[in-house]
Amino acid sequence: MLIKKAADIPSSEITPKGLYLNRRKFVAGTALASAAAVAAGVGLHEMASPSSVAQANTKIDNIQKSPFSTSETITPYKDVTNYNNYYEFSSDKYEPAGLAKNFKTRPWTVTIDGQIKKKQVLDVDTIIKMATPEERVYRHRCVEGWSIVVPWVGFSLSELIKRADPLPKAKFVEFSTLMDLRQMPGQRSRVLEWPYVEGLRMDEAMHPLALLCFGMYGEVLPNQDGAPLRMVIPWKYGFKSIKAIVRVHFTDSQPSNTWNISAPSEYGFYSNVNPHVDHPRWSQATERRLGEFRKRPTLMFNGYDQVASLYSGMDLKKNF
Numbered sequence: 128m129l130i131k132k133a134a135d136i137p138s139s140e141i142t143p144k145g146l147y148l149n150r151r152k153f154v155a156g157t158a159l160a161s162a163a164a165v166a167a168g169v170g171l172h173e174m175a176s177p178s179s180v181a182q183a184n185t186k187i188d189n190i191q192k193s194p195f196s197t198s199e200t201i202t203p204y205k206d207v208t209n210y211n212n213y214y215e216f217s218s219d220k221y222e223p224a225g226l227a228k229n230f231k232t233r234p235w236t237v238t239i240d241g242q243i244k245k246k247q248v249l250d251v252d253t254i255i256k257m258a259t260p261e262e263r264v265y266r267h268r269c270v271e272g273w274s275i276v277v278p279w280v281g282f283s284l285s286e287l288i289k290r291a292d293p294l295p296k297a298k299f300v301e302f303s304t305l306m307d308l309r310q311m312p313g314q315r316s317r318v319l320e321w322p323y324v325e326g327l328r329m330d331e332a333m334h335p336l337a338l339l340c341f342g343m344y345g346e347v348l349p350n351q352d353g354a355p356l357r358m359v360i361p362w363k364y365g366f367k368s369i370k371a372i373v374r375v376h377f378t379d380s381q382p383s384n385t386w387n388i389s390a391p392s393e394y395g396f397y398s399n400v401n402p403h404v405d406h407p408r409w410s411q412a413t414e415r416r417l418g419e420f421r422k423r424p425t426l427m428f429n430g431y432d433q434v435a436s437l438y439s440g441m442d443l444k445k446n447f
């Protein structure tokens with residue numbers, strides 16, 4: 128999603144290069160992580176203390192199946208964990224897997240504030256235990272034209288919102304990602320404004336499909352996929368699904384969102400998947416699923432028709 132002219136975009140940024148872990152890139156990523164740690168004056172041992180690193184690969188117990196799941200073929204784990212958009216680590220999709228390896232996800236708190244009755248700072252593990260974890264197999268479509276099908280684990284964001292007890296003034300929810308120059312080397316570059324922020328209208332946030340996510344494939348979320356807590360909004364382009372959330376803020380006015388700040392003519396606030404509204408530099412009519420060669424048509428709302436009523440009466444060309 129770097130702001131480049133069409134001619135500058137290597138096809139590798141649009142088409143996944145391979146279906147396997149690219150060892151050369153992985154090694155380069157790890158070397159970069161070490162270099163970044165040294166540059167920041169952080170010893171690697173400090174980044175990797177065993178008690179503080181995320182428990183990716185730890186199984187999550189008592190996961191319920193969700194009626195919202197698609198029965199489409201699930202994208203292989205190795206693709207979903209080695210091809211990531213996570214600009215806090217790198218704008219190269221093959222690098223977050225290596226660079227985020229020792230990212231500390233505990234202790235971790237989330238500030239919940241703004242136009243609500245129950246302002247509080249919650250430990251992430253308290254949030255995770257708020258409701259029964261569900262497996263939701265969702266299609267997830269990136270604005271750049273690739274898509275994945277992932278068995279995410281989490282529960283509806285509405286569970287958290289209900290407990291925050293919003294005031295009538297709360298019309299929008301704004302999310303922020305951690306700001307940490309020592310751990311997130313990408314934040315030392317001005318490629319985006321930091322911290323990464325995203326927002327939803329209150330009725331979107333309350334829709335049962337909006338998933339507060341802390342796991343995938345039955346296990347704790349890997350760092351490169353947004354541990355310890357991220358959003359997954361399956362009817363919107365992937366950039367709305369913010370990773371590593373540290374703040375959930377309720378407001379009466381529409382919050383700004385990172386990609387809209389970066390390129391307002393290219394990325395809107397709503398960003399609903401819409402095959403009829405092209406990105407100024409490419410068509411949104413088709414997509415390529417990671418692991419497949421053939422392109423497939425992109426569906427309105429990414430096929431999640433149950434959200435259509437949220438937008439009735441709105442001009443979705445204007446409100447892209």
Ligand code: MTE
Pocket residue numbers: 128207210211212213214215268269270304323351352353364365366367368369370371
């Ligand atoms: N969240 C943060 N904090 N930083 C990011 O760079 N990238 C977004 C989104 N959330 C991003 C983010 C984009 S563009 C996409 S497509 C998805 O994360 C990718 O999620 P995945 O790596 O789990 O597939």
